[in-house]
Amino acid sequence: MITTVTLNAAIDKTYIVPGFALDKLYRVEQMTATAGGKGINVARVIRALGEEVTASGFTAGFHGQMILHKLGEEGIPADFVHVEGESRVCLNILDPGRGTQTELLEQGPAVTPADLDAMRDKVAALAAQSTHIVFSGSLPQGCPPALYAELVEIARRAGAIPILDTSGAALEEGVKSSPALIKPNEHEIGKLTGGGADASEDEVLPAIRRLMASGIERVVVSLGARGALAGVRGALYRVTLPPVEAINPVGSGDSMVAGLVVADKRGLSAEDGLILGAACGTANSLMPSAGQVRLDDVESLRTQIHVERIG
Numbered sequence: 001m002i003t004t005v006t007l008n009a010a011i012d013k014t015y016i017v018p019g020f021a022l023d024k025l026y027r028v029e030q031m032t033a034t035a036g037g038k039g040i041n042v043a044r045v046i047r048a049l050g051e052e053v054t055a056s057g058f059t060a061g062f063h064g065q066m067i068l069h070k071l072g073e074e075g076i077p078a079d080f081v082h083v084e085g086e087s088r089v090c091l092n093i094l095d096p097g098r099g100t101q102t103e104l105l106e107q108g109p110a111v112t113p114a115d116l117d118a119m120r121d122k123v124a125a126l127a128a129q130s131t132h133i134v135f136s137g138s139l140p141q142g143c144p145p146a147l148y149a150e151l152v153e154i155a156r157r158a159g160a161i162p163i164l165d166t167s168g169a170a171l172e173e174g175v176k177s178s179p180a181l182i183k184p185n186e187h188e189i190g191k192l193t194g195g196g197a198d199a200s201e202d203e204v205l206p207a208i209r210r211l212m213a214s215g216i217e218r219v220v221v222s223l224g225a226r227g228a229l230a231g232v233r234g235a236l237y238r239v240t241l242p243p244v245e246a247i248n249p250v251g252s253g254d255s256m257v258a259g260l261v262v263a264d265k266r267g268l269s270a271e272d273g274l275i276l277g278a279a280c281g282t283a284n285s286l287m288p289s290a291g292q293v294r295l296d297d298v299e300s301l302r303t304q305i306h307v308e309r310i311g
C-alpha cells in the first residue's frame, strides 16, 4: 500500500470565470468542488493508476466531514486525525479566454501539541503497513517547520520509503531528513537554493546535484509546460513534453508525484519513472478540476514524452 499524508487538507474549488478581473462582481456559472490539498490529489491519481492507497492527514469541522464524504464517494480509503476548527477552502479561478489562473489558499485550522502526537502515532502505524509514504503540502498553523523532517524519520524507521512535496520553511527543514524523493517546482527550488523564481538550467542543475549529494536519492524539479529536470541516484535528466492545450494545471505537481511513486513501487527505470510522472502531471493539466487524470491520456502521453540523460 501507498499512504499519502495531507496535514492541511482542503476543499479545492475551481471557478471558471471568463474575463476575470479585480473590482468586479461575477455570478459563477461553472464550479467544481473536490476533496483536495496536495496529498489527497496524489492519492486520487495513485488510485486511478491502479495501486492500493490510503489518504491520511488532519481534517477539521464541517469541511473536514465533507472531505471525508467525498473521499468515501470516490472509494479512496481514508484514515485521518480529526481536529478542532475548520479545514480550509482553496479557491482556483480560471479564465479560459486569457488563460489566467488565480489561486486563493486559506491557512487552515490550528493544531495542538496533542494533535501532533496523534499524527506521529498515525504516521508510524500507517508507515508500518506501507511501501511508500508521501507527505504533501503546507503545514497548518501550530506545526513546527521541522515537523516533516520528524515524520520522515518516523516513516523511515517504520520501514516505508518517505517522499516529501512541500514548500517554504517546511521544505527547507524537511530536506534535512533526506527523504527518498522531493519534487519542488521552479519557484520552490528557487526559494530553497536562493536562486531566481524563473529557474534556468544553469541554476537548477547545480541545485539538484547539491541536494543529491546531501543524501536525497531523487530530486525532480518540475517546470510546468517546460517539463522537468531531475536527478536520480547521481545522474541528471531533462524531461520534455509534447505541446498540449492545458485547461487547468492546478494539481499537476501532485499528479506527477503520484506517477513517480507508482513508478518506484513498480520498479521502473529512472527514465520510465520520469516519463510516468510527467505523463500524469500533463494529463492532469488537460482536466478541468485539480488532481484528476484520465488513464487514456496518461498512456498516450507516455509515448510522446522524452527523457534524455544530461549528466
Ligand SMILES: Nc1ncnc2c1ncn2[C@@H]1O[C@H](COP(=O)(O)OP(=O)(O)O)[C@@H](O)[C@H]1O
Pocket (backbone or CB within 6 Å): 184, 185, 186, 222, 223, 224, 225, 226, 227, 228, 241, 244, 246, 249, 250, 251, 252, 253, 254, 256, 277, 278, 279, 280, 281, 282, 285
Ligand atoms: N501547462 C502545462 N502543459 C503541459 N504539462 C504541464 C503543464 N503544467 C504542468 N504540466 C505537467 O505537470 C508537471 C508538474 O507541473 P508543475 O506546474 O511544474 O508543478 P506544480 O503544480 O507543483 O507547480 C510538469 O512537469 C508537466 O509534466
Ligand SMILES: O=P(O)(O)OC[C@H]1O[C@](O)(COP(=O)(O)O)[C@@H](O)[C@@H]1O
Pocket (backbone or CB within 6 Å): 008, 010, 012, 036, 037, 038, 039, 041, 090, 091, 105, 136, 137, 138, 139, 167, 249, 250, 251, 252, 253, 254, 255, 290, 291
Ligand atoms: O498545501 P498547499 O501548499 O497550501 O497547497 C494547496 C493547493 O495545492 C494543490 O494541491 C495544487 O498543488 P499543485 O498544483 O502543486 O499540484 C491544490 O489542489 C491545493 O489547493
